[in-house]
Amino acid sequence: MDYSLIKTPQDLKRLNINELDGLCDYIRTRIIDVVEKNGGHLSSNLGTVELIVAMHYVFDCPSDRFVFDVGHQAYAHKILTGRGDAFDGLRKNGGISGFPKTEESEYDAFGTGHSSTSLSVALGFAEAAYRKKENRATVAVIGDGALTGGLAYEALNAIGSEGLPVIIVLNDNNMSISKNVGAMSKYLTRLRVSKKYKRMKSEIRRAVSIIPLLGDGAIHLMEKGKKLLKRVVLSNKMFEAMGIAYYGPFDGHNVREMVDVFTQVKNTDKPVLVHAITDKGRGLKSATTDPEHSHGISSANSVSGNDFSAVLGAFLNEAAQKDERITAVTAAMAIGTGLEKFAVEHPDRFKDVGIAEEHAVTYCAALAASGMKPYFAVYSTFLQRSFDQILHDVCIGNYPVTLCIDRAGVVGSDGVTHQGVFDLSYLLLMPNMTVMCPSDGNELKDMLEFSLSYNAPLAIRYPKSYSVNREHAKLEYGKWERVIERKSGIYVLCAGGRALDVALRASELNKLNVNVINARFVKPLDREFLSKINKQGNTVITVEDNVVCGGFGMNVLMALNTLGKRAECRGIAHGDEFIDDRDIVSSLEKSGISVENLTEIVKSVE
Numbered sequence: 001m002d003y004s005l006i007k008t009p010q011d012l013k014r015l016n017i018n019e020l021d022g023l024c025d026y027i028r029t030r031i032i033d034v035v036e037k038n039g040g041h042l043s044s045n046l047g048t049v050e051l052i053v054a055m056h057y058v059f060d061c062p063s064d065r066f067v068f069d070v071g072h073q074a075y076a077h078k079i080l081t082g083r084g085d086a087f088d089g090l091r092k093n094g095g096i097s098g099f100p101k102t103e104e105s106e107y108d109a110f111g112t113g114h115s116s117t118s119l120s121v122a123l124g125f126a127e128a129a130y131r132k133k134e135n136r137a138t139v140a141v142i143g144d145g146a147l148t149g150g151l152a153y154e155a156l157n158a159i160g161s162e163g164l165p166v167i168i169v170l171n172d173n174n175m176s177i178s179k180n181v182g183a184m185s186k187y188l189t190r191l192r193v194s195k196k197y198k199r200m201k202s203e204i205r206r207a208v209s210i211i212p213l214l215g216d217g218a219i220h221l222m223e224k225g226k227k228l229l230k231r232v233v234l235s236n237k238m239f240e241a242m243g244i245a246y247y248g249p250f251d252g253h254n255v256r257e258m259v260d261v262f263t264q265v266k267n268t269d270k271p272v273l274v275h276a277i278t279d280k281g282r283g284l285k286s287a288t289t290d291p292e293h294s295h296g297i298s299s300a301n302s303v304s305g306n307d308f309s310a311v312l313g314a315f316l317n318e319a320a321q322k323d324e325r326i327t328a329v330t331a332a333m334a335i336g337t338g339l340e341k342f343a344v345e346h347p348d349r350f351k352d353v354g355i356a357e358e359h360a361v362t363y364c365a366a367l368a369a370s371g372m373k374p375y376f377a378v379y380s381t382f383l384q385r386s387f388d389q390i391l392h393d394v395c396i397g398n399y400p401v402t403l404c405i406d407r408a409g410v411v412g413s414d415g416v417t418h419q420g421v422f423d424l425s426y427l428l429l430m431p432n433m434t435v436m437c438p439s440d441g442n443e444l445k446d447m448l449e450f451s452l453s454y455n456a457p458l459a460i461r462y463p464k465s466y467s468v469n470r471e472h473a474k475l476e477y478g479k480w481e482r483v484i485e486r487k488s489g490i491y492v493l494c495a496g497g498r499a500l501d502v503a504l505r506a507s508e509l510n511k512l513n514v515n516v517i518n519a520r521f522v523k524p525l526d527r528e529f530l531s532k533i534n535k536q537g538n539t540v541i542t543v544e545d546n547v548v549c550g551g552f553g554m555n556v557l558m559a560l561n562t563l564g565k566r567a568e569c570r571g572i573a574h575g576d577e578f579i580d581d582r583d584i585v586s587s588l589e590k591s592g593i594s595v596e597n598l599t600e601i602v603k604s605v606e
């Protein structure tokens, strides 16, 4: 059977149920082949193949709506919904996205990328279907990791009370990116093992029925069986008590079992939760033995650079040996943010709070209010979740929380949902907040050293990697570094390594007669420096890997204005459109963060 001919859910429905296993094997091989070349979420997608095949076999997508939480596990859905051939272009410029995207396909009911949104979306869809009297099912697929995010609980609360037919498929592999954490995760483990108890219960019955006289051993067995039974019944109670019917746990790789279960719940008139147990990385030995490191893999031709996260990890690890107050916090991103070693060496002061960025920030605020020294290492895009916690819980109280903001700026293949181009804008508006941009690993170290004795909110933002380490002038609070000084009235102010690299390359390659400034403090700005250069005939060019609105350039312009603006001001930054370019260099170029554009601007003002 040539399974590559199964291009749509209609093709799939024509298969005999016995052919579904073969289809799953085909899809799995296709995922492995493409992800090994293009990079992407490998182990998560290998774990959902049977679930997705069974969903498409039973439900009628796109009339029935599928909502994938995070959306990083939906490759099989893409392959089965007209994108099997396009799958070769996964995560490439012009190719299909690594996440569901409504513009890409009518089968993608809602765009995703950030975690824990699926249940709210599903409830919204169910409500709309009810009000419009449409007979369409809503199915949310949510992982146990995504179920650590607060938004999911807000939605569960509402789903239970609204009573609308939302079908929640809990894809439970006991893993987030790393091992899952938290009390809910422990609860799910109890539900998982309850399957074993159920089996044991029937074995006990059988054993007792063949013993003619009840001996002590058999009585003991029966007592034990009763207790276990109680636990099983009790353990299912949480969802049931919330008004959500619980089904499970089921083997999420048994496609026939999943087809049966989905058929049973398809026409439900109430909320239900189907608990499916899956293996992350299923079918690929290296991915099942190390699902953590094969959660997201880079493309075959990607070059690994000097990672800022490695500098952060090494610094905190060492500093924590001398300073008992240091606590490193992650929201389920220990590997990506460089905290893997810290977790092993300082387990009592390493806190993985789950996918709970809001909680992480407020928790850090309270640690800091109690004399501890918390560092929250987080990707820029996910910190967007914590706007109010930073403002309300950290900045108003002026607590010394250090935010180590990784993957700031454009991120490449993850695309639009993961760009880290907004953080300067939302941090610069907060009173009491200091914001720094290191241009390389050496400078990040200096900044972290500075943070140890700094006693107020601090944000250090950096992209994944830097090009080279340079020697730096000593770090002084609120002061910029003059990297190239020339007899010129043109000043290129650079926020961060990518901006500085562009300015240095432009200056060298095109022999530009400009001053290049490392604006290492973006808040507060170096007003003393600005007031010196704010002269008629001078030009100030700002460069940043952030959106223009509310960013570095705008703040410089305002500062020049309040100083009585005389210098000409030009800003290079991302514009007012979402960026779905999947390549870092080309996304920077498109926004003019390039040697060519800077050179052109300099030539035009010379």
Ligand SMILES: Cc1ncc(C[n+]2csc(CCOP(=O)(O)OP(=O)(O)O)c2C)c(N)n1
Pocket: 044, 047, 070, 072, 073, 113, 114, 115, 142, 143, 144, 145, 146, 147, 171, 173, 175, 176, 177, 280, 295, 331, 332, 333, 355, 357, 382, 385
């Ligand atoms: C708000 C937010 N924080 C962090 C992430 C990064 N992230 C992507 S997938 C993932 C783990 C999800 O675990 P789970 O839902 O159990 O899915 P699995 O990959 O185990 O199938 C994390 C932390 C994210 N997408 N959104």
